[in-house]
Amino acid sequence: MPARTDCAVLVPADAIAAYDRLRVWETKLPNAAAMPALPAGAVGTDELALVHTNLEHCKGTTDARWKSADAEIAIRLQAFEQERTARRADQTTLDHPRKVSGTQRGTVEEIQQSSVAA
Amino acid sequence: MEQRREKRDTLQKRRDTAESDRKDRVAKAVAAREQAQTFSQQREEKDTQLKALNARLEPLREKLASSKAAFDQAQQAAATATQDRATVQAWVKGLGGAVVKLGGIAAEVHAAAQERSAWDASVLVAARAAAHDAGAH
Numbered sequence: 001m002p003a004r005t006d007c008a009v010l011v012p013a014d015a016i017a018a019y020d021r022l023r024v025w026e027t028k029l030p031n032a033a034a035m036p037a038l039p040a041g042a043v044g045t046d047e048l049a050l051v052h053t054n055l056e057h058c059k060g061t062t063d064a065r066w067k068s069a070d071a072e073i074a075i076r077l078q079a080f081e082q083e084r085t086a087r088r089a090d091q092t093t094l095d096h097p098r099k100v101s102g103t104q105r106g107t108v109e110e111i112q113q114s115s116v117a118a
Numbered sequence: 119m120e121q122r123r124e125k126r127d128t129l130q131k132r133r134d135t136a137e138s139d140r141k142d143r144v145a146k147a148v149a150a151r152e153q154a155q156t157f158s159q160q161r162e163e164k165d166t167q168l169k170a171l172n173a174r175l176e177p178l179r180e181k182l183a184s185s186k187a188a189f190d191q192a193q194q195a196a197a198t199a200t201q202d203r204a205t206v207q208a209w210v211k212g213l214g215g216a217v218v219k220l221g222g223i224a225a226e227v228h229a230a231a232q233e234r235s236a237w238d239a240s241v242l243v244a245a246r247a248a249a250h251d252a253g254a255h
C-alpha cells in the first residue's frame with residue numbers, strides 16, 4: 001500500500017486483504033474503487049477541500065460497488081447453503097435410510113434388527 | 119389270572135404312554151423344523167431386502183465420499199468469505215465517518231485561512247499609533 005501518496009491509508013490492510021480474497025472466491029465482484037491521490041508535500045486549504053471532494057466521490061463509488069459486490073456474495077453464499085442442505089439430507093438418508101421404494105417396507109435398520117432376531 | 123391281566127394292562131398303559139410321548143416328540147420336532155425353516159426363510163428375505171437397499175444407496179454413498187474433499191474446501195471458503203464480507207462491510211460503513219471527519223477538518227482549515235486572509239495589519243498599526251498619541255497628550 002502506498003505511503004501517504006493517496007487516500008489508501010484510509011483503507012486498513014485487513015479490509016484490502018479481505019476484499020482480495022473475496023474477489024478470488026467470487027470472480028464476479030467488481031474492482032475496488034481507486035482512492036483519490038493526495039498532493040505531494042504540504043496540503044493547502046484549497047487542496048484539502050479538493051481531497052475531501054474526491055474522497056466523497058470515492059466513497060460514493062465504493063458504496064455503489066460494495067452494494068453490487070455484497071449482492072453477489074449473498075447469492076454465492078446462498079447457493080452454497082443450498083448445497084450444504086442437500087448434502088446433509090443425503091447424509092441423513094445414508095445414516096437413517098427411509099423407504100427406498102414403495103415395494104420395500106421399513107428401513108435398513110428395521111430389516112437388520114428383524115434379520116438378527118430371526 | 120387277575121395278576122396277569124393287571125400286568126398286561128400295565129404294560130399296555132406303558133406302551134400307550136410311550137407311544138403318546140413319541141408322537142409328541144415327533145410333532146414337536148416337526149414344528150421346530152418348520153419354525154426353523156420359517157425363520158431361515160425370513161432371514162433370507164430380510165438379507166435380500168437389506169442388500170437391495172444397500173445397493174440402491176451405494177451410488178449416493180459413493181457420490182458423497184467422492185465429493186467430500188471438494189465440499190469441505192467449499193465450506194471452508196464460504197466461512198472465510200463470510201468473515202471477509204463482515205470485515206469489508208465494517209470498513210465501508212466506517213468510511214462515511216472518515217469522510218465526514220475529513221470534511222470537518224477541511225472546513226476548520228478553510229475558516230482559519232479566511233480569518234487569516236482577512237487580517238489587516240495596518241489597522242493594528244493605526245490603533246497603536248492612536249494609543250501612543252493619546253498617551254503623549
